[in-house]
Amino acid sequence: MWKFIVRRVALAAVIVFLGSFIIYGVMRAMPTSFVEAMARQRAAASATTGGPTYKEWLDQLNAAYHLDQGVFLGFISWFGSVITGDFGDSWKYGVPVIQKFSEVIWYSVVLNIISLVLEVVICIPLGIQAARRQYSGFDYGIMVFAMLCISLPTFFLATVLKYIFAVHLGWFDLYGIVGRYHEQLSSTGKMLDMVNHMFLPVLTLAMLHIGGLTRYTRTNMLEVLNADYIRTARAKGLSERVVINRHAFRNTLIPLVSYMSYLIPSLFSGSMITETLYQIPGIGYISYDAMVAGDLPFTMFYSVFLLILTQISLMVADIMYAVVDPRVRIN
């Protein structure tokens, strides 16, 4: 078991290294207009005092960000400082990447946790009911609804929700995490203001994931319901309620729990599109802005962060799979 975990971690480390190299290479293809702008700004500021010229600033900045070296050497230099925990300063935000990250990550986590809870509360009962009444009108209705949720583009759903709830009903603001009068509110009022602004993003995220989770629950429930031990339970004369809740549902939980544990790391990854659409200053929106602006340090940090999260997810899935199902041989 330990040997397996060590090998898995080693593989993950290699993948993180190579993956971040690929992203670094692609990022370097972007014109470094930011560095040029900064050099121009600093040269203009120091021009009166006879400080360095634009060219000198540019060279200095390029050297500071390892942009004067080739892609590979630049990556090695970058990786070297990352190993010591130093991701550098964000170009766009002007603060250390880690500081910006720790400021914004909790918006994303809260958003994701609330929508995950909402999804579970909605999807599991729906999926179970649909499975119990397979091929009924209810089942078809749920399946079409689930498919519709899967087929909805995030941006269209978000725009429609905004159109209905923000523009026509005026219940929520269109953008942001806080309202215009946030600073004047009491601490409870501030809480409620944020909750109010979280409503539409949570609804959007939940709607997007409801389809997949409902179908997954239904599939697993159907599998369990067709099993012999359910027939045995029914043959024993147990009430349908006991058969479903005690015997069937508990067995359905196994794949569901392993699916959830697979989801946990992704709670931290933010939801780039949804956050951007509602301008929730979570890690997704902040990184999106950084990427579009060509902010190399922040983009690299976020990519490495996602790479690590994905690897943790996969490892958790592998390990959970082995833990839940003893038949899986580890090697």
Next chain:
Amino acid sequence: MSEEKNKNTSNEQQLSLDDGRRVKVLSPGMMVFKRFIRNKLAIVGICVLIFMFVFSFVGGIVSPYRQDQVFYKNDFANKEYASAVINNEYRFTSATGTPLSTMVRATFNSKVKNASEESVSFTADGNTYIATKLDDDFYTISSGQDLATIALLGKMTDIKPIGDAEIGKDLKDAATEAIRENAASFELDGVEYSITKGAAKSYTLGALAETGLASKLSFDAHDNAYTKLIADYEFRKEAETAMHAEADSFTAGGVEYILDTDGENSAVIYEKGRDEAIASVSNVIVSPVNSDVFLPIEYKDAAAEAIANRETSFTYVNADGEEETHTITMRGNNYIISTMQKTLLIDMYAYPSFAHPLGTDDHGMDVLTRLMYGGRISLMVGFVVMILENIIGIIIGGISGYFGGWTDTLLMRFVDLFNSIPYYPMMIIAGAIMDSLEVDPYKRIFLLMAIMGIMGWTGVARVVRGQILSLREQDFMVATEATGIRVSRRIFIHLVPNVMPLLIVQATMGLGGIILTEATLSFLGLGIKYPLASWGSIINAASQIYVMTNFWFIWIPAGLLIVLTVLGFNFVGDGLRDAFDPKMKR
């Protein structure tokens, strides 16, 4: 399944055991097809997809518009039409036929500006000129020819003629008197003479001849036939003298003219006995804002009159007999005359009408036509990316699954690596790079498809590899080995077709996802770019709140088309999966 069973039992009731029709054998393909068409949702999906294809590929041909055709409309807008200014500059009329030189004009302007005397003398181009004030802002300019120098010595006057000029006694006395009176000019026997002060009590005597007029009034001829007349020196002089004297007629060149004075500084001149106006005189200069507009004299008169009377608007009957109302506003020293004009505007955000069933967008293009062409791109991107993913995936997965061992391990780690690269960040970075490199919109589509294909093949490779790993152990593979078929044929002719059903199901369901990704990127402005359209980029208009709240017809149809298409692909994919593998039906 249960339906099928019921049908079988009802058939069996009618047939005897040895009946030949009892065992009806269907080919596997037929079985799949029969199972597929029995699935209602799949049929709905197929119908939706057929509609989408017809809409996009046939609709684009049928549509009377091109995808980048911009529509215009005529509208009335209050636009600046003309500007008027009260003339503060002298205008010069020459008496000799040759225009006064720039030097003379400039010197005149500078001398006259601060002068209070009746006549001012100045030198320009080596000649002496005398400007004689006839009235406010109305001067005659005479040039002198030097006749003699006069030196004043106490009561003595010493005259030295220049050249062979003869100076008579009368002239000498008159000149002396003029010098004593400090005059710049005097008249003797109908000839004007000038006196210019030189150094220390020495003067120059010159004979004067009128060379021009300076005035701030401008003359406009009513007919081209009169342009020569109004440039005539005598006509101008007499007309202006009459105007300043507030007379109502004058004579020039033996013809008598009537002056119809209108306000202090404007008048219309008629020839006596004729109704036709010859010229308009005014101190207001009216000029059109656009150089291609010709302002008729009647218009200028109307504008000048309104300005002279300090009115803020006037009406004018234009060439078509329509009455136009013009408004006058001050801007600095200028009067701006504006009117409602018919202008050609881009027909932006037009509401749905018969000509444009879904209105027009922010570029004035027909939304329905854009949707049709956008559908082509969205569907084409979906299919091309899907095919690309499958080609890469089948090759890598096939090789990996067939050879196994270290090849498999290496390729699968490669797949793991590609799989773990975050998809959306990568696409966004790629989009931003294409933005900053300003890639041509047409090339951009191909680049986008290539990147999406390269980022998305790992799923296919895994499926193919997994299937081939189990298939290669089967007997038919032993047979291919025994018959000595070469490896590439074994993989791609004998193994891969067995994976095809699964791949078709996956590809169909994946198509929806690809279309969603492309739409999302285009919505964010990182995918398909103007002038090309995709459904996602059409919805991009809704990211402006103004468009979202006011013009639902631009973005809602595009969104519905995306949802329906993706739904269609998902239904068909589900239906295909159930049809290929009824045991898996959920």
